[in-house]
Amino acid sequence: MSPVSTTSMQRVLTTLGHREPDRVPFFLLLTLHGAKELGLSIKTYFSTPEHVVEGQMRLLAKYRHDCLYSFFYAPVEIEAFGGEVMFVDDGPPNSGEPVIKTHQDIRNLTVPDVENTPCLARVLAATRGLRDRVRDQVPIIGVVMSPFSLPVMQMGFDRYLDLMFEQPDLFSHLMKINQAFCVQWANAQLAAGATAICYFDPVSSTTITTRKMYLKTGFEVACQTLAQINGPTATHMASGRCLPILQDIADTGTAAVGVSCLEDIRAVKAACKNKLTVMGNLNGIEMRRWSVEQAENHVKDLIAKAGAGGGFILSDNHGEIPFQVPDEVLMAISDSVHRWGKYPLPTDVSGKE
Amino acid sequence: MDDRDKMLNAFERALLDVDRLAARQVMEQRGRDMRPIRFVEKVVLPVLEQLGAGWQDGPLALSQVYMAGRICEELIDEMLPPADPSRKNQPRMAICILEDHHALGKVMVYAVLRSGGFDLLDYGVVGVDDLVARVQADRVKVLLISVLMLPSALKIKSVRQKLMDRECDVTLIVGGAPFRFDDQLWQAVGADVMCENASDVVPAIEKMMEEKR
Numbered sequence: 001m002s003p004v005s006t007t008s009m010q011r012v013l014t015t016l017g018h019r020e021p022d023r024v025p026f027f028l029l030l031t032l033h034g035a036k037e038l039g040l041s042i043k044t045y046f047s048t049p050e051h052v053v054e055g056q057m058r059l060l061a062k063y064r065h066d067c068l069y070s071f072f073y074a075p076v077e078i079e080a081f082g083g084e085v086m087f088v089d090d091g092p093p094n095s096g097e098p099v100i101k102t103h104q105d106i107r108n109l110t111v112p113d114v115e116n117t118p119c120l121a122r123v124l125a126a127t128r129g130l131r132d133r134v135r136d137q138v139p140i141i142g143v144v145m146s147p148f149s150l151p152v153m154q155m156g157f158d159r160y161l162d163l164m165f166e167q168p169d170l171f172s173h174l175m176k177i178n179q180a181f182c183v184q185w186a187n188a189q190l191a192a193g194a195t196a197i198c199y200f201d202p203v204s205s206t207t208i209t210t211r212k213m214y215l216k217t218g219f220e221v222a223c224q225t226l227a228q229i230n231g232p233t234a235t236h237m238a239s240g241r242c243l244p245i246l247q248d249i250a251d252t253g254t255a256a257v258g259v260s261c262l263e264d265i266r267a268v269k270a271a272c273k274n275k276l277t278v279m280g281n282l283n284g285i286e287m288r289r290w291s292v293e294q295a296e297n298h299v300k301d302l303i304a305k306a307g308a309g310g311g312f313i314l315s316d317n318h319g320e321i322p323f324q325v326p327d328e329v330l331m332a333i334s335d336s337v338h339r340w341g342k343y344p345l346p347t348d349v350s351g352k353e
Numbered sequence: 354m355d356d357r358d359k360m361l362n363a364f365e366r367a368l369l370d371v372d373r374l375a376a377r378q379v380m381e382q383r384g385r386d387m388r389p390i391r392f393v394e395k396v397v398l399p400v401l402e403q404l405g406a407g408w409q410d411g412p413l414a415l416s417q418v419y420m421a422g423r424i425c426e427e428l429i430d431e432m433l434p435p436a437d438p439s440r441k442n443q444p445r446m447a448i449c450i451l452e453d454h455h456a457l458g459k460v461m462v463y464a465v466l467r468s469g470g471f472d473l474l475d476y477g478v479v480g481v482d483d484l485v486a487r488v489q490a491d492r493v494k495v496l497l498i499s500v501l502m503l504p505s506a507l508k509i510k511s512v513r514q515k516l517m518d519r520e521c522d523v524t525l526i527v528g529g530a531p532f533r534f535d536d537q538l539w540q541a542v543g544a545d546v547m548c549e550n551a552s553d554v555v556p557a558i559e560k561m562m563e564e565k566r
Contacts, residue, residue: 012438047439072397086454088452088504090504091502091503091504091505092506094453094454094502095454096468097454098454104529112389129445152455155455156454156455156457156463157455157456158419158456158457161419161420161457162415165371165420166415176546206411207414207415207416208414208415208416209414209415209416210413210416210417212412213414213416216376233536239530239534241411261534262411283534283535285503285534285535286534286535289535289537289541290502322503323504324503324507329556
């Protein structure tokens with residue numbers, strides 16, 4: 001009798017339970033590569049949900065990884081607030097001029113109506129489309145920007161830091177607006193079929209704010225926000241460091257954390273043991289110039305350091321793989337996980353089985 | 354601990370506490386023998402360099418380094434107004450963000466350079482062709498480019514090529530997240546120098562000035 005194959009959903013749920021599934025699960029967090037698969041420009045690709053559904057399904061089949069990513073682009077939330085999105089030919093769309101230019105703009109800001117905002121409706125339609133295709137076999141990862149990190153795009157990083165340090169009342173007001181939006185947006189994606197929500201929160205990383213500041217700001221915001229989201233969440237630091245605040249992140253109620261390649265994955269994994277599943281931490285920027293051999297070595301090294309005992313999903317460290325990363329490298333990552341990531345892990349993942 | 358060490362410690366503490374008043378007190382207590390430019394060289398820049406290194410290595414946060422730069426810029430602008438003859442004899446410099454609206458890196462470098470007594474043109478957010486035209490028209494000799502996104506970093510290659518086509522002799526200093534995640538990227542795009550943090554910029558420019566002397 002042939003063995004019953006494990007689905008990606010079962011694999012991911014097992015590792016989230018801090019147990020070892022059949023192999024290390026891996027998420028290739030690909031957004032722009034779907035446009036390549038369909039031979040479309042990035043702007044055209046994101047113009048209809050059908051393109052994204054088809055692109056994600058093709059990427060899933062091609063790379064045999066373990067998730068679908070219903071994320072379009074970060075400034076979709078800025079678009080919802082009335083802001084501009086700038087498309088380029090070879091990278092993720094970027095936010096344009098900040099929507100908040102004055103303090104009065106913060107006071108006048110209103111929460112967008114998720115269901116009736118066309119750019120968000122496209123993401124929800126894509127999520128529903130993906131759900132129709134895979135049902136419960138493959139996790140679908142939805143994305144929200146944390147209320148604490150969204151202002152970087154809403155008003156510019158420098159002016160946001162000024163606000164955080166010098167205008168606590170206005171800062172609190174902005175957090176309330178963003179929080180109401182974030183909860184509504186996350187729950188709409190879950191209702192549309194997302195399995196879990198990735199809560200991007202790089203401003204909470206210790207690269208950007210001190211732990212002391214985080215506990216007063218991003219931590220409180222995360223605790224309040226995540227408690228209102230009707231499904232599992234993973235907090236992603238989008239390349240920022242987080243080792244000193246891993247226990248705090250666990251205390252926000254999140255199930256997993258996306259970590260930086262700037263930190264030792266072994267130390268991160270040890271700090272997260274039985275509390276948080278670790279997602280990471282391949283260097284996406286370097287990845288564009290890796291050889292196939294280098295890709296394999298990075299994957300083997302990562303599995304050797306973080307794979308044991310479950311609680312680990314191999315991924316890039318930023319939450320989005322750059323458009324410039326070639327197919328051969330992505331394929332090499334996939335082949336390497338399939339080869340070296342089978343549990344029980346080879347005693348020497350460095351090559352001597 | 355000698356007086357200068359005490360001054361350095363007090364200034365660093367004030368900046369980390371985002372305490373403008375305490376930072377001003379250190380500046381005002383610097384003594385009659387320490388001219389403003391000397392205070393900048395002996396206290397402000399070493400402290401900013403130390404904070405920058407602290408961020409690069411992990412223990413400090415970007416928000417602390419940013420606020421420190423802002424406080425220093427405010428103080429130094431009072432001590433050394435833009436037209437002050439004590440400001441350095443320097444090459445013509447400009448700073449920009451290439452095709453991106455994330456200004457933090459540029460704001461920090463600008464603050465550190467102004468704190469270091471340098472003057473520079475601020476081009477804000479620019480595209481490749483506009484940047485090249487302005488550099489040529491302004492006869493800029495040192496161009497600082499800040500980027501956040503990888504595609505913007507890769508466009509620096511085109512800036513370099515177009516400057517060469519116009520025979521503009523410009524030292525290209527680059528910085529920003531993509532360069533910190535790939536230590537070969539700055540050379541791949543044809544930059545002359547890569548700075549890992551804002552406070553690396555002043556020593557880099559001083560070294561360049563020394564070599565050209």
